[in-house]
Amino acid sequence: MALATMEEARQILADRFGYDRFRPGQEALVEAVLAGRDVLGVMPTGAGKSLCYQVPGVAARGLALVVSPLVSLMGDQVRSLLEAGVRGAYLNSTLTPGQQGTVMRRALEGAYDVMYVAPERLADPRFLDFAGRADIALVAVDEAHCVSQWGQDFRPSYLAVGEFIASLPARPPVCALTATATGRVRADITRLLGLRDPFVLVTGFDRPNLRFDVERLDPKRKIARIAARALARPAESGIVYCSTRKDVEKVHEALVEAGVPATRYHAGLAKGERAANQRAFIDDDAPVMVATNAFGMGIDKSNVRYVVHHNLPGSMEAYYQEAGRAGRDGEPAECLLLWSDGDISTCRFFIEQESGNEELTPEEGEVVRATRRRMLEAMVGYCYTVECLRGYILRYFGEEAPGACGNCGTCEGGVEAVDVTAEARAVMRCVHELRGRFGKGVVADVLRGHASDRVEELGLTAAACFGDLGEGAPAGPAGTPLPSAVPAARIREVVELLAAGGYLVVTEGTYPTVQLGPRFREAAEPGFSLAMKSVPRKATRARGAAVAGSRAFGAAGGAASGDEGLFECLRALRKDIATKLGKPPYVVFSDAALRDMCARRPATDEEFLEVSGVGLTKLKRYGEDFMAAIRDYEAG
Numbered sequence: 001m002a003l004a005t006m007e008e009a010r011q012i013l014a015d016r017f018g019y020d021r022f023r024p025g026q027e028a029l030v031e032a033v034l035a036g037r038d039v040l041g042v043m044p045t046g047a048g049k050s051l052c053y054q055v056p057g058v059a060a061r062g063l064a065l066v067v068s069p070l071v072s073l074m075g076d077q078v079r080s081l082l083e084a085g086v087r088g089a090y091l092n093s094t095l096t097p098g099q100q101g102t103v104m105r106r107a108l109e110g111a112y113d114v115m116y117v118a119p120e121r122l123a124d125p126r127f128l129d130f131a132g133r134a135d136i137a138l139v140a141v142d143e144a145h146c147v148s149q150w151g152q153d154f155r156p157s158y159l160a161v162g163e164f165i166a167s168l169p170a171r172p173p174v175c176a177l178t179a180t181a182t183g184r185v186r187a188d189i190t191r192l193l194g195l196r197d198p199f200v201l202v203t204g205f206d207r208p209n210l211r212f213d214v215e216r217l218d219p220k221r222k223i224a225r226i227a228a229r230a231l232a233r234p235a236e237s238g239i240v241y242c243s244t245r246k247d248v249e250k251v252h253e254a255l256v257e258a259g260v261p262a263t264r265y266h267a268g269l270a271k272g273e274r275a276a277n278q279r280a281f282i283d284d285d286a287p288v289m290v291a292t293n294a295f296g297m298g299i300d301k302s303n304v305r306y307v308v309h310h311n312l313p314g315s316m317e318a319y320y321q322e323a324g325r326a327g328r329d330g331e332p333a334e335c336l337l338l339w340s341d342g343d344i345s346t347c348r349f350f351i352e353q354e355s356g357n358e359e360l361t362p363e364e365g366e367v368v369r370a371t372r373r374r375m376l377e378a379m380v381g382y383c384y385t386v387e388c389l390r391g392y393i394l395r396y397f398g399e400e401a402p403g404a405c406g407n408c409g410t411c412e413g414g415v416e417a418v419d420v421t422a423e424a425r426a427v428m429r430c431v432h433e434l435r436g437r438f439g440k441g442v443v444a445d446v447l448r449g450h451a452s453d454r455v456e457e458l459g460l461t462a463a464a465c466f467g468d469l470g471e472g473a474p475a476g477p478a479g480t481p482l483p484s485a486v487p488a489a490r491i492r493e494v495v496e497l498l499a500a501g502g503y504l505v506v507t508e509g510t511y512p513t514v515q516l517g518p519r520f521r522e523a524a525e526p527g528f529s530l531a532m533k534s535v536p537r538k539a540t541r542a543r544g545a546a547v548a549g550s551r552a553f554g555a556a557g558g559a560a561s562g563d564e565g566l567f568e569c570l571r572a573l574r575k576d577i578a579t580k581l582g583k584p585p586y587v588v589f590s591d592a593a594l595r596d597m598c599a600r601r602p603a604t605d606e607e608f609l610e611v612s613g614v615g616l617t618k619l620k621r622y623g624e625d626f627m628a629a630i631r632d633y634e635a636g
């Protein structure tokens with residue numbers, strides 16, 4: 001029996017949530033849920049997963065139960081629902097037992113459409129008793145990958161979800177949602193949640209509103225770069241990810257000193273401070289958050305306009321998830337990755353160190369390390385690629401990529417490629433001859449013909465490849481002699497690039513090595529060629545010029561529309577109202593809604609309802625104030 005019709009669902013989407021159409025992925029998922037099917041939706045952050053269960057939750061007679069690991073955010077999620085006129089509630093450890101009892105009693109009376117619960121609740125006898133009696137129309141499992149030990153956010157408490165669902169007297173359809181799922185994690189989700197012949201939908205990973213940039217920067221210059229971005233438009237919200245707590249502290253302090261209203265978040269801070277800082281960020285009191293990757297899962301702040309990575313993440317999966325927290329409202333947003341050589345070494349070092357403390361057999365440990373090395377190499381490849389950055393990302397996630405996207409550093413910055421095929425061949429020969437026993441430093445010295453103490457000691461001056469990239473060696477174009485030795489830094493870069501392509505494997509730690517990779521044979525084939533991004537050493541200066549151009553990083557966002565004045569005015573009004581009501585500003589209206597208001601300049605209720613993100617409830621609550629502000633602005 002169908003829970004409700006698509007027509008009802010569309011009506012709810014318009015009246016409550018203020019959107020005139022479902023996005024393609026949502027449409028298919030909602031339809032399947034309403035038909036009573038289990039579904040598994042894999043959609044990137046910002047695709048709009050919440051509506052996939054919220055709309056059916058409202059449409060169905062009965063309660064939609066949403067399992068979510070994000071206890072600290074349930075309050076916000078429910079507030080957003082109430083704001084849209086949806087009857088929401090949550091149940092977690094932040095409520096007293098008395099309050100929990102009240103919520104459950106009211107739920108039994110049918111007071112709610114959507115109820116969020118923490119997975120820990122599912123083991124609570126009181127809750128199980130409640131669930132056995134409640135009219136549960138749908139169970140949604142948010143961040144469903146948490147159930148898999150193969151994912152990066154495994155939560156043991158999620159293992160109880162499958163059993164809970166199976167224990168319900170009338171099994172409702174189950175809607176599992178996640179932003180990251182490899183085939184293996186997907187299989188785990190289906191098996192461990194006990195999904196029955198689920199309708200699986202994986203939407204495209206492309207986020208056209210995100211602009212991607214990569215900059216290689218000296219560690220010392222990274223902070224100045226970040227501060228410049230933040231100060232370019234100080235009211236905008238941004239996240240700066242650092243790989244260590246120490247870096248968070250350092251970057252945060254420097255930003256505050258530079259006048260950036262920043263706050264910070266990492267696992268070393270007291271719980272209360274973490275919560276307060278998160279609040280300040282969500283409320284736009286401190287629009288810039290400096291954090292480790294401990295921050296962000298489930299933060300559904302839709303108006304994050306940029307995400308900067310101060311360090312290289314360990315994988316493309318991690319990068320895309322973190323960067324994807326920008327621009328969830330669909331408005332232009334920017335993702336900038338800053339990196340330096342040291343970042344790569346640090347990541348490698350962690351890989352070799354880390355896997356020791358897991359309960360794994362030595363063989364399993366090696367499998368884990370090999371996987372992580374491969375993931376890191378793909379990340380390094382992103383730093384070096386001379387192709388469209390979006391194309392690189394999409395191909396990594398197994399999607400076809402169109403040619404040039406026109407909205408990334410490569411497509412717009414005119415990246416210069418240098419051919420390093422000769423150097424690459426020499427490196428491959430050298431690694432082969434040295435049988436993978438030594439690190440990058442030795443490889444570079446041997447190739448340059450530099451008889452360092454270490455090279456002498458190892459007797460490598462006698463190696464056949466000694467001096468192959470040294471002064472006078474015939475490694476120039478068409479065998480011309482090299483005017484001077486290839487710089488050691490260039491050789492190291494070529495090693496990284498080869499590793500990123502799978503031709504080599506680089507390890508770091510007590511005994512760093514460069515070894516042949518799985519694709520090493522291909523590098524010896526006649527058609528092999530390798531190009532590298534020529535990275536100007538004076539990168540910041542070159543950037544300075546580029547920033548003057550309208551679309552470079554830091555300059556995106558409706559600047560051309562001529563509505564900036566009005567936008568700022570509406571943004572200020574939103575903040576006022578939010579503060580008065582004690583709500584996060586984006587809950588009142590998203591940036592996208594404000595932009596649409598600027599474009600439409602509604603003067604009547606009907607026109608106001610046309611604005612994307614405005615439903616009947618919001619019209620009633622805020623329409624008058626915002627229309628008055630627009631009138632005032634237009635009157636000058």
Ligand code: ADP
Nearest residue numbers: 019021022023045046047048049050300302328
């Ligand atoms: P996810 O959970 O997939 O990361 P959210 O559910 O938080 O994404 O939605 C991201 C943003 O997209 C929110 O601001 C939401 O209001 C908006 N959104 C969702 N669905 C639609 C739609 N059909 N039309 C316009 N905006 C939408």
Ligand code: ZN
Nearest residue numbers: 388405408411
């Ligand atoms: Zn591009």
